[in-house]
Amino acid sequence: MAPSARRPLVSGNWKMHHDHIEALHTIRDLGLRCKPEDVAHVDVSVHPPFTDLRTAQTLIEAERIPVALGAQHCNDHDRGAYTGEVSPQMLARLGVRYVLVGHSERRQLFAMSDEAVAATLRAVLRHEMTPICCVGETAEERAAGHTDARLAAQLTAALDGLDAVQISSLVIAYEPIWAIGTGNAATAVDAEDACLFVRQTIGELAGAEAAASVRVQYGGSVTAENAGSFLAEPDVDGLLVGGASLDAGSFLDIVRASRPVQRTRG
Ligand code: 13P
Numbered sequence: 634m635a636p637s638a639r640r641p642l643v644s645g646n647w648k649m650h651h652d653h654i655e656a657l658h659t660i661r662d663l664g665l666r667c668k669p670e671d672v673a674h675v676d677v678s679v680h681p682p683f684t685d686l687r688t689a690q691t692l693i694e695a696e697r698i699p700v701a702l703g704a705q706h707c708n709d710h711d712r713g714a715y716t717g718e719v720s721p722q723m724l725a726r727l728g729v730r731y732v733l734v735g736h737s738e739r740r741q742l743f744a745m746s747d748e749a750v751a752a753t754l755r756a757v758l759r760h761e762m763t764p765i766c767c768v769g770e771t772a773e774e775r776a777a778g779h780t781d782a783r784l785a786a787q788l789t790a791a792l793d794g795l796d797a798v799q800i801s802s803l804v805i806a807y808e809p810i811w812a813i814g815t816g817n818a819a820t821a822v823d824a825e826d827a828c829l830f831v832r833q834t835i836g837e838l839a840g841a842e843a844a845a846s847v848r849v850q851y852g853g854s855v856t857a858e859n860a861g862s863f864l865a866e867p868d869v870d871g872l873l874v875g876g877a878s879l880d881a882g883s884f885l886d887i888v889r890a891s892r893p894v895q896r897t898r899g
Contacts (some may be wrong), residue, residue: 639848641864641891642804642871644678644703644765645878646733646852647685656685657692662881664698667888675871675891678703678731679878683719690728703731703765706739709752721753725760732757733873734764735791737810747790754791758799765804765850765873766791768831772811780809781830788834800839801846805831806873812853814875821859824851825866832868857886864891 651659660679680703681689690702708718724732734757735750750766757764768787770780784807792800807827812819819827828849836844851863852873863869871891878884 639846639870640674640676642676642678642848642850643888643891644680644731644850644871644873645884646680646705646736646873646875647682647879648705648738648875649682650879651681651685653685653688656681656689659879659881660689660692660698660700661696663700663885664692664696666881666885667699671885671889672699675888676701677888680705680731680733686724686727686729694728701730702728703733704729705733705736707732707753707757709749709756721756721760721762725762729762731763731765731804733806734766736767737769737808737813741810747787750791751793755795763802763804765806767806767808767873769808769810775809775811780827784827784830785834788831789838792835792838795839797839797843800835801843804848804850804871805835806850806852807831808852808873814854816854818854818859819851821862821866824863825868828866828868855887857883857890860887860890
């Protein structure tokens with residue numbers, strides 16, 4: 634199979650780790666270690682907590698560090714009486730380029746509904762940022778053979794009503810919930826099967842061109858050791874990394890695993 638034309642995206646989701654001082658050190662470390670060839674064929678984003686964003690933005694811009702700024706969540710309104718929330722407009726003003734939408738931790742721990750995921754996705758698009766829409770099944774759903782049905786339902790709820798151009802611009806992250814933070818990553822073949830299913834579902838919702846353009850990431854216990862195996866799969870266009878993204882060295886090792894020579898399966 635020929636190498637994919639889609640440029641991989643490797644994203645680091647810091648979750649609720651690293652205060653703004655630690656963020657400063659980590660991003661500076663990334664900037665010092667990262668060589669132009671490391672990012673020649675891959676886009677990279679980091680998603681720190683909200684309180685770090687301004688520090689991260691200033692440093693990335695001042696030092697021209699080749700990573701895009703990302704956020705982990707936002708509200709779907711631009712402003713208003715939503716105590717504790719952060720709006721997409723605020724993120725856009727800080728130079729945020731990618732926003733995680735509907736991460737399983739938001740869905741499970743903070744009761745984020747399919748409707749809220751869909752509204753947030755539209756709000757992020759409205760502010761010309763790229764949503765990384767997260768989908769994935771629980772261990773029980775997987776054991777019952779419901780993985781595809783779950784993914785199709787989540788994608789349909791999130792994307793229904795968007796036009797093909799909007800859908801083409803999205804990133805979808807396939808993150809099986811049982812693989813997150815467990816050390817029990819999916820196999821590369823399982824990740825490929827699920828990412829291919831996501832792409833086929835996009836094809837049904839928005840047509841073949843959108844399916845060919847949309848980037849599909851795998852996430853769940855990604856490490857520097859297993860990253861290359863996922864990225865070698867034809868339908869895995871990048872990685873969403875949690876724990877292993879907190880350290881600049883291990884995150885860069887994962888970024889380096891996306892060299893194009895490794896993207897074709899032998
Ligand atoms: P881990 O890489 O720590 O398993 O986290 C995955 C994840 O949830 C990224 O969004």
